[in-house]
Amino acid sequence: NAGVMQNPRHLVRRRGQEARLRCSPMKGHSHVYWYRQLPEEGLKFMVYLQKENIIDESGMPKERFSAEFPKEGPSILRIQQVVRGDSAAYFCASSQLGDKNTEAFFGQGTRLTVV
Amino acid sequence: SQQGEEDPQALSIQEGENATMNCSYKTSINNLQWYRQNSGRGLVHLILIRSNEREKHSGRLRVTLDTSKKSSSLLITASRAADTASYFCATGMDSGYALNFGKGTSLLVTP
Numbered sequence: 001n002a003g004v005m006q007n008p009r010h011l012v013r014r015r016g017q018e019a020r021l022r023c024s025p026m027k028g029h030s031h032v033y034w035y036r037q038l039p040e041e042g043l044k045f046m047v048y049l050q051k052e053n054i055i056d057e058s059g060m061p062k063e064r065f066s067a068e069f070p071k072e073g074p075s076i077l078r079i080q081q082v083v084r085g086d087s088a089a090y091f092c093a094s095s096q097l098g099d100k101n102t103e104a105f106f107g108q109g110t111r112l113t114v115v
Numbered sequence: 116s117q118q119g120e121e122d123p124q125a126l127s128i129q130e131g132e133n134a135t136m137n138c139s140y141k142t143s144i145n146n147l148q149w150y151r152q153n154s155g156r157g158l159v160h161l162i163l164i165r166s167n168e169r170e171k172h173s174g175r176l177r178v179t180l181d182t183s184k185k186s187s188s189l190l191i192t193a194s195r196a197a198d199t200a201s202y203f204c205a206t207g208m209d210s211g212y213a214l215n216f217g218k219g220t221s222l223l224v225t226p
Binding site (some may be wrong): 004033035040041043044048055056058059062081091093103104105106107108109 | 119148151156157158159160163203205211212213214215216217218219
């Protein structure tokens with residue numbers, strides 16, 4: 001049973017370009033969470049999705065960021081018109097249940113560098 | 116912010132010694148979780164302790180939770196060089212689904 005798979009592992013984008021980060025949850029998991037980690041910082045919650053639904057996007061910036069988790073395929077975190085401040089590690093986690101006391105399994109992350 | 120804060124920021128010990136890391140938080144929680152992150156890697160879940168629990172063990176790990184002081188501690192006994200990593204506490208709230216992470220404690224275990 002493969003763990004949470006994120007790709008790409010590293011992504012370099014020029015300012016103004018779009019970044020697409022993919023996350024395939026663990027088999028059998030239908031709950032996906034995205035977090036962002038700035039250098040020397042802890043993880044900051046961005047969004048929680050179930051299949052085809054955004055449940056909690058309280059941590060998402062109001063502009064340029066969007067997330068989806070379609071019925072088929074991976075969850076996508078999309079950042080439009082990237083700026084240098086978007087450079088960070090983006091982690092995806094998945095869980096089998098939406099229970100707050102359920103362990104979430106994290107992927108290896110995508111390191112985005114905006115040049 | 117309801118973010119947890121770990122203390123100390125960095126800890127250096129020798130193999131065989133015990134390592135204790137502390138976490139403080141600000142508001143009521145549903146649960147508190149500890150994670151480990153090796154350099155440049157993802158997070159590995161260590162232990163989840165619910166707000167109505169006071170202590171939990173897993174192998175060489177011992178976690179305590181004091182909700183009256185809004186604090187938790189992670190004890191790693193008989194440390195090994197492989198325990199070298201950053202350790203984060205994360206609090207889960209009753210409302211919302213976010214885990215609120217602290218900045219972590221960087222642990223270095225030298226042979």
